[in-house]
Amino acid sequence: MNLIHVINGPNLNLLGTREPEVYGSETLVDIELRLTEIAAKAKVSIQFRQSNHEGDLVDWVQEAGGAGAGVILNAGAYTHTSIALRDAISGSGAHVIEVHLSNVHAREHFRHRSLIAPVARGVILGFGSFSYDLALQGLLASAGKQKS
Numbered sequence: 001m002n003l004i005h006v007i008n009g010p011n012l013n014l015l016g017t018r019e020p021e022v023y024g025s026e027t028l029v030d031i032e033l034r035l036t037e038i039a040a041k042a043k044v045s046i047q048f049r050q051s052n053h054e055g056d057l058v059d060w061v062q063e064a065g066g067a068g069a070g071v072i073l074n075a076g077a078y079t080h081t082s083i084a085l086r087d088a089i090s091g092s093g094a095h096v097i098e099v100h101l102s103n104v105h106a107r108e109h110f111r112h113r114s115l116i117a118p119v120a121r122g123v124i125l126g127f128g129s130f131s132y133d134l135a136l137q138g139l140l141a142s143a144g145k146q147k148s
C-alpha cells in the first residue's frame with residue numbers, strides 16, 4: 001500500500017468554522033497536512049479529497065478499490081443515507097476505514113445508523129480530528145508499514 005485515499009463528504013469543507021463545539025477548530029487543510037506528514041514517514045502518499053456531491057465520493061471509492069488502495073472515509077451525512085456509497089465499497093472491494101470526528105452515537109438518533117459500517121474494515125469515531133490519525137495508523141499497521 002503506497003497510496004492512501006482520504007475521502008471527505010459534504011460540509012467537511014467548512015471544518016474550522018462549522019459548529020466548532022462539535023467538530024473542533026481545525027480545518028480540513030490542517031488535517032491533510034498532518035496526515036501527509038505522518039504518511040510520508042512511512043513512505044506512503046496521501047490523496048486527500050473532499051466533495052459535497054455523492055457521485056464524486058462513489059467515483060473516488062471505486063477508483064481506490066480498483067487500485068487496491070486503502071481508504072479513510074468520512075462520508076459526512078451520506079454515512080447515514082447513501083446506499084450508492086455502500087455499494088461502491090462492497091462492489092469495488094475498497095479497504096475502507098470509516099471515520100467521524102464526533103461520536104455520532106451520542107448525537108441525534110438519525111446519526112446512529114451507518115450504512116457504511118457493515119462494509120467497512122473498521123470504524124473510528126469521537127476523537128475529533130485525531131480520528132483520522134488513528135485510522136491512518138490502523139491502515140499503516142495493517143499494511144506492515146508501521147510497528148504497532
Ligand code: DQA
Pocket residue numbers: 010011012074075076077078079099100101102103104111
Ligand atoms: C460527521 C458526522 C455526521 O453525522 C455529519 O453529518 C457530518 C460529520 C463527523 O465527522 O462527525 O457531516 O461525519
